[in-house]
Amino acid sequence: IISFAHFAALSARHSISSNSRHKISTIRRPLQFQLSHISLPLQMASSAMAEEPRKRPSNSNNANNSPSRAEKKRRNTTSDIELLQSWIEHDNHTYHVDTCLTPSQSYQIRTRLVSWYRANRRQLPWRGDPGPYDGSTVGYAASASSAASSKGKTKKKGGKKDDNNGKDIRSFFGGASKPKREETTDKVEEEKKEETDVAPFAEIKEEENSRELTAYGIWVSEIMLQQTRVEAVIKYWIKWMDSFPTVHSLANATPEEVNAHWAGLGFYRRARLLHAGAKRVVNDYEGIVPNTVDELMKVEGIGRYTASAVASIAYGVEVPVVDGNVCRVLSRLTGIANHIKAPVMKDDLGWVLAEKIVKARSSSVVSETDAELGTPGEVNQALMEVGATYCSPAGSGIDPNDPLVEFYASTRLGRAIGHVTNSAKGATRDHIEDLVAKGAFNTDKNKSRCRLCELNGASNAFYSISDRISADLSTSPNVRLETVSAIAGHACLPIPPPKKAKREEVLAVAVISSRVVDDDRRRWLMVKRPSKGLLAGQWEFPNVEVWNSAKADGKKDTKDKANSKSAIEVPIIDPSKRSKALNSFISDILDESIAMQKRKQIKDAPITHIFSHVCHTMWIEYNHFDDDIASNKRWKLENGREAGWMSEDDMKDVGITSGVHKILAKVKIM
Numbered sequence: 001i002i003s004f005a006h007f008a009a010l011s012a013r014h015s016i017s018s019n020s021r022h023k024i025s026t027i028r029r030p031l032q033f034q035l036s037h038i039s040l041p042l043q044m045a046s047s048a049m050a051e052e053p054r055k056r057p058s059n060s061n062n063a064n065n066s067p068s069r070a071e072k073k074r075r076n077t078t079s080d081i082e083l084l085q086s087w088i089e090h091d092n093h094t095y096h097v098d099t100c101l102t103p104s105q106s107y108q109i110r111t112r113l114v115s116w117y118r119a120n121r122r123q124l125p126w127r128g129d130p131g132p133y134d135g136s137t138v139g140y141a142a143s144a145s146s147a148a149s150s151k152g153k154t155k156k157k158g159g160k161k162d163d164n165n166g167k168d169i170r171s172f173f174g175g176a177s178k179p180k181r182e183e184t185t186d187k188v189e190e191e192k193k194e195e196t197d198v199a200p201f202a203e204i205k206e207e208e209n210s211r212e213l214t215a216y217g218i219w220v221s222e223i224m225l226q227q228t229r230v231e232a233v234i235k236y237w238i239k240w241m242d243s244f245p246t247v248h249s250l251a252n253a254t255p256e257e258v259n260a261h262w263a264g265l266g267f268y269r270r271a272r273l274l275h276a277g278a279k280r281v282v283n284d285y286e287g288i289v290p291n292t293v294d295e296l297m298k299v300e301g302i303g304r305y306t307a308s309a310v311a312s313i314a315y316g317v318e319v320p321v322v323d324g325n326v327c328r329v330l331s332r333l334t335g336i337a338n339h340i341k342a343p344v345m346k347d348d349l350g351w352v353l354a355e356k357i358v359k360a361r362s363s364s365v366v367s368e369t370d371a372e373l374g375t376p377g378e379v380n381q382a383l384m385e386v387g388a389t390y391c392s393p394a395g396s397g398i399d400p401n402d403p404l405v406e407f408y409a410s411t412r413l414g415r416a417i418g419h420v421t422n423s424a425k426g427a428t429r430d431h432i433e434d435l436v437a438k439g440a441f442n443t444d445k446n447k448s449r450c451r452l453c454e455l456n457g458a459s460n461a462f463y464s465i466s467d468r469i470s471a472d473l474s475t476s477p478n479v480r481l482e483t484v485s486a487i488a489g490h491a492c493l494p495i496p497p498p499k500k501a502k503r504e505e506v507l508a509v510a511v512i513s514s515r516v517v518d519d520d521r522r523r524w525l526m527v528k529r530p531s532k533g534l535l536a537g538q539w540e541f542p543n544v545e546v547w548n549s550a551k552a553d554g555k556k557d558t559k560d561k562a563n564s565k566s567a568i569e570v571p572i573i574d575p576s577k578r579s580k581a582l583n584s585f586i587s588d589i590l591d592e593s594i595a596m597q598k599r600k601q602i603k604d605a606p607i608t609h610i611f612s613h614v615c616h617t618m619w620i621e622y623n624h625f626d627d628d629i630a631s632n633k634r635w636k637l638e639n640g641r642e643a644g645w646m647s648e649d650d651m652k653d654v655g656i657t658s659g660v661h662k663i664l665a666k667v668k669i670m
Contacts, residue, residue: 080416100334106360114374116403117382126221128213135230215289215314263655273301313377320354325387331494335409337457339497397490414489506547508578
């Protein structure tokens with residue numbers, strides 16, 4: 001007979017964690033667990049998260065006054081139970097803010113970060129560094145892999161170490177053995193922008209001389225970096241600062257000049273707001289970038305994050321800066337079971353946690369200088385830097401070069417879960433699994449809950465870590481449990497954000513060219529997008545939408561929507577339907593006799609272009625006129641939009657998007 005509590009624990013383990021690899025071969029004893037069944041009392045000890053293990057009095061009967069091996073194991077088991085119980089049962093965000101991030105820890109983290117940052121930070125132009133510049137984080141992932149490898153080897157008989165056949169230990173944990181580029185603002189954020197296939201400003205050489213660190217330069221860099229990889233921004237930033245070295249020069253630039261310098265970075269609304277913001281600073285602040293967060297946030301395009309970054313880095317204002325990288329660091333430092341995009345993390349309490357580190361002081365040092373504490377700007381940049389390097393999603397958490405390696409709650413929780421779930425003592429394991437199941441099934445709306453953690457977050461994270469440990473141990477039995485467990489805990493915190501299916505749109509695109517008699521160059525028919533919405537104000541080839549997943553989904557009944565899969569199947573639209581739609585659109589741009597002429601359809605494969613929330617599948621139709629029909633360079637359409645014939649040089653001047661680059665490259669090889 002299985003008690004109800006034990007049945008609930010088993011059910012939770014196998015229903016909530018759908019990928020669980022644990023199989024029950026036998027039914028354990030009935031679970032009527034009381035805390036007295038454990039030889040040592042369980043305590044809700046805040047010291048479980050402290051940087052130093054709790055000291056216990058030595059055994060006076062022991063001649064050497066040193067604990068025996070059995071005593072050490074007993075103490076470790078008790079510490080693991082205390083740590084897990086306090087984490088699983090916590091019901092208030094103060095657990096993370098106060099218990100897991102004490103003033104002493106905050107101070108140690110601050111000084112450790114500043115020391116590491118000064119010695120190891122990437123050389124970047126907006127930081128006032130001399131060239132050459134390298135924004136890549138590949139070396140850090142490789143370093144993490146090497147560190148994990150050195151810690152993960154176990155000794156065989158005869159004292160020799162098993163080198164795992166020379167493999168990088170990360171190959172045992174579901175990752176490639178080759179160093180992987182940091183995937184937060186590298187891979188994930190790369191999806192958020194237009195993916196550019198053209199190397200911009202290839203002619204620019206990164207200068208050896210350093211640039212002056214200015215509030216304006218930091219402002220420009222922060223706007224560019226919001227949705228783009230660091231290494232991609234470097235050349236854009238240098239080109240931008242060469243052309244618009246001051247706020248006044250940017251304010252006086254034309255929209256076309258601004259677009260031309262932004263082309264390829266994606267999210268063109270940022271460029272328009274940066275341009276508008278420069279005009280605001282010139283008109284309202286005499287061209288001087290404000291030095292407080294409140295005043296900065298009055299400028300177009302500047303939110304709390306950018307305002308805090310500019311204020312702290314340029315002016316030394318003691319405020320935190322919180323982005324996705326910082327949220328990941330905070331989650332791992334304090335054991336937060338939530339994803340980094342959760343509003344409570346990125347807009348609310350994440351700032352409270354970061355502020356504790358930025359404002360940390362020592363209780364024992366009377367007078368401290370910047371040499372010890374670092375400036376607020378250094379602390380903020382160090383947090384973001386470590387989040388993009390050693391504490392990236394690919395970080396192991398056990399790399400000795402990681403400045404925060406001894407402070408991560410994620411690795412301590414991973415080790416504790418590894419010890420408990422692989423314990424020979426069934427009572428210990430059952431007790432923790434009971435607590436986890438209780439948390440997973442708790443739906444009491446009146447019960448106090450931690451605001452920082454997702455609902456049932458600790459329980460779900462426990463299952464994820466436990467499953468990963470089991471899977472990794474089964475594929476790499478010679479790797480130490482300590483190493484496997486620590487890496488598993490670090491990998492599973494923060495938890496993955498919920499995935500949303502992108503909206504799918506199918507476009508029919510008309511590429512029409514004509515030669516100009518005077519210079520024999522081809523010019524291409526282009527139209528300007530509306531002033532609002534996606535890619536507002538950008539020039540593109542004439543196109544029409546012939547299918548939209550959102551509209552198609554709206555036609556489904558409720559039952560169909562419930563049964564639909566997250567992956568959207570994009571249909572192939574009949575070519576005649578695509579051509580008919582294009583004919584109607586182009587007739588409003590060109591003379592109908594030209595618009596209705598048959599175009600060659602490129603049938604081999606459509607071009608796919610991905611934005612943050614939508615994916616375009618573009619079917620191309622092409623026609624070239626040897627006659628000079630490109631006499632009018634620009635003209636207004638009845639719907640208020642603008643059309644024109646452009647050479648490739650003209651396209652560079654106005655700054656075409658990478659999607660247009662893709663289409664142009666496809667047509668030119670025909």
